[in-house]
Amino acid sequence: MQNHRAAKFCVFAAIKMFLKKDHAGSSYFCNIAFAIQKRFGRRGAGETLSLAVSFVLTNTKPLHELFTPLMEGYTRGLRDGDNEAAMLSLLLHCICVPYIMGRPLGPILEEFPKIAGQMEEANLRPQLMLLGIFWQMILNLRLHPSGASKKLEGERFNQSSVGNMTAMHIGTINLAIGELLVFFGDFDARTKRLFGEEKGKTYTEIRPGLLLCPIDTFHRGLAWFVMAQRTRKRKYRSEAAKVKKQISKWTKAGNTNIVHYDLMLSAEQAALDKKFEMADRLYKEAMVNASRSGHLHHAALFNERFADYRLRMCGDQDDAKYHLNEAIRYYTEWGAVGKAERLQEDLAKL
Numbered sequence: 001m002q003n004h005r006a007a008k009f010c011v012f013a014a015i016k017m018f019l020k021k022d023h024a025g026s027s028y029f030c031n032i033a034f035a036i037q038k039r040f041g042r043r044g045a046g047e048t049l050s051l052a053v054s055f056v057l058t059n060t061k062p063l064h065e066l067f068t069p070l071m072e073g074y075t076r077g078l079r080d081g082d083n084e085a086a087m088l089s090l091l092l093h094c095i096c097v098p099y100i101m102g103r104p105l106g107p108i109l110e111e112f113p114k115i116a117g118q119m120e121e122a123n124l125r126p127q128l129m130l131l132g133i134f135w136q137m138i139l140n141l142r143l144h145p146s147g148a149s150k151k152l153e154g155e156r157f158n159q160s161s162v163g164n165m166t167a168m169h170i171g172t173i174n175l176a177i178g179e180l181l182v183f184f185g186d187f188d189a190r191t192k193r194l195f196g197e198e199k200g201k202t203y204t205e206i207r208p209g210l211l212l213c214p215i216d217t218f219h220r221g222l223a224w225f226v227m228a229q230r231t232r233k234r235k236y237r238s239e240a241a242k243v244k245k246q247i248s249k250w251t252k253a254g255n256t257n258i259v260h261y262d263l264m265l266s267a268e269q270a271a272l273d274k275k276f277e278m279a280d281r282l283y284k285e286a287m288v289n290a291s292r293s294g295h296l297h298h299a300a301l302f303n304e305r306f307a308d309y310r311l312r313m314c315g316d317q318d319d320a321k322y323h324l325n326e327a328i329r330y331y332t333e334w335g336a337v338g339k340a341e342r343l344q345e346d347l348a349k350l
Contacts, residue, residue, distance in 0.1 A: 030056050046077025046085035053092060058211045059255045063101050067093060083122040090115055091127070092211060095134050100215050100257075102295035105138050105335030112138075112156075129165075130172055132157035137176035144338035145184035152176055171206030174198045175216050182219045183301065183339060187226040191236065194220060214250060217243055218261040222305075225268035237272070244269060260289040264302055271309050283309065291330075300330030304343065311350075321350055 030052050050073045053066050070093035077086025094111040112135045119128045136157035143149040152159045152173060159173060174193075181190040194202070202220065204213040221243030228236035244265045251262040267282035283306045290298040304327040311320035324347050331340040 027056065027060050046073045046080055046082045046089065049073030049076065050085045050088045050092070054088070054211050055209050058257070059250070059253075063097055063257050066097055070097070083124060084127070087115070087119055087122065087124055087127050090118070091131065091134075095131075096211055099134075099138070100212065101293075102290075102297040102299070102334060104296065104333065105142060109135075109138055126166065126169070129157075129162070129169055133169070133172050133176050137179055140180055141183060141336050142338060145186075145342050149338070150177070150180050150184055150186060150189070152180070167206045170201055171203040174201055175203035175212060178202075178216065178219060178223075182223060183297070183336065185304075187223045187230075190220075190223040191227050191239075194223070194239075195235075214247075214255070214258050214261065218247055218258065218265070221247060221261075221265050222268065222301075225265065225272060226305075229268070229272050240265075240268070240272075260286050260293065260295065260298060260302075263289060264298075264305075268305070271313060274313075276314065279309065296330050296334035297336070300327045300334060300336070300339075303327035303330060317350060321347060324350075 033048050033052065049069050053069055053073065057066055057069065070089045073089035074086050074093060077083065077089060094115060095108060098108050112131065116128065116131055116135075119131060133152065136152055136154045139154060139156060140149045140152070162169075165173075177193065178190060178198075181187070181193070203210075203216045204220075207213070221240055224236050224240035224243060227233070228240050247258060247261050247265055251258055263282055263286035267279050267286055270276075270279035270282055283302065287299060287302045287306065290302055303323045307320040307323035307327060310316045310323065324343055328340045328343045328347070331337075331343065
């Protein structure tokens, strides 16, 4: 009974984080949950830890500090026979957190078969579908950008053949397709989906407050800004402003994991407003922040965006070439070899 109450305090913490973005209050309730867990025994700790990380600690702690509680949630969940909590912790530990941090894709891919085997043994079919979505997304990210690789279709997950799906599955599919479109540079297709089939069904709208919401929100904002710069249309500017405001709010509330998101969107806003000196400074700050924190995917994407800005808006071909080469280097390190090859082709044309 007491252990069940510990998980409830994590739910209270999640509500405070979601509704108020109250980092101090959320941390307070999490600490109460951990104290109850410690005082009355370990049973139920898997659920408590997975909830705490998913909704609260991801906003209040550096991402690298999440690995220990997630592994503890996995082992304790297994010990208690709580397979759902154990597998959620394992999915976050091995796949989601490393992906958000921009860790190399190769080692992440190696974890999928191990997790799938455990989920199959526990007969967790809904969780297996979620795993398949992420698995296919990362496999596609290593491919050359094309019409086929932008679709979530392949040996690990085939969107068109899936029958009944929960809201969580729909949101995760939309997240995965969005990641493919953003990293493959198809911002037009990304915003068309957001105005069309994804309207009201983005990952963040379906599962607000979860671990992947900041990166989902940030990449949507980046797509809006790119299209606003290309078309100067109000509809894109309006959506971009909403996302920028949200990311800034999360950053000011104390989420240190998304400082480079805030810097990058501020750079895109300055470029949109043709404040070139400010844009130069903010782009460079965003790139430095992403690279120093080891976010390979964002170091690559930010260099790619800055190269486009220097060429398209400043006419500086030499600077554009330098940053395109940097983007190629980071994409290669990340494991997005197909994208790196595409940029190499673009570089040869300059």
